[in-house]
Amino acid sequence: MESDRITGVTKICSLGGLEIEFLIGKVGAGLESSLRTNLGVVAQSLRHLDILARFTIEVELEGLRVRVPIPEAYAVHKMAVNHERGRKKQKDADAIVRMWPHLDRTRIALVLDSCTKELMGRRVHGAAPVGGMGVGTAP
Numbered sequence: 001m002e003s004d005r006i007t008g009v010t011k012i013c014s015l016g017g018l019e020i021e022f023l024i025g026k027v028g029a030g031l032e033s034s035l036r037t038n039l040g041v042v043a044q045s046l047r048h049l050d051i052l053a054r055f056t057i058e059v060e061l062e063g064l065r066v067r068v069p070i071p072e073a074y075a076v077h078k079m080a081v082n083h084e085r086g087r088k089k090q091k092d093a094d095a096i097v098r099m100w101p102h103l104d105r106t107r108i109a110l111v112l113d114s115c116t117k118e119l120m121g122r123r124v125h126g127a128a129p130v131g132g133m134g135v136g137t138a139p
Contacts, residue, residue: 003042009034010041014062025049033086046084048119051077055111072107075099080119
């Protein structure tokens with residue numbers, strides 16, 4: 001285990017390039033960008049983690065069965081929290097642009113339909129839909 005030098009968030013990295021970060025739901029005013037958990041790790045706090053938790057698949061990775069978000073949920077979540085990501089904002093936007101052509105439009109619609117009114121309110125009422133990146137077209 002190691003910690004991100006800038007944020008202090010705990011990470012686990014494998015020799016094969018797998019990187020695991022710990023996330024925790026941001027609630028209320030959400031002033032903390034990371035929180036120490038009762039497990040002794042520092043987790044990055046993000047809003048809308050329910051998007052990732054509701055749409056998952058089980059995969060085998062390095063001999064383990066792991067439940068991970070479907071790519072469409074991952075992309076929608078990245079767009080939803082992009083404005084909170086600080087120095088990772090552009091990296092996340094670039095990742096979405098690269099993966100967008102490969103995503104299933106029906107699954108994207110399913111994920112978007114499940115989003116909270118608060119999140120979708122930005123899409124419907126604001127000039128910058130879901131995190132400011134535009135949803136439904138290539139970001």
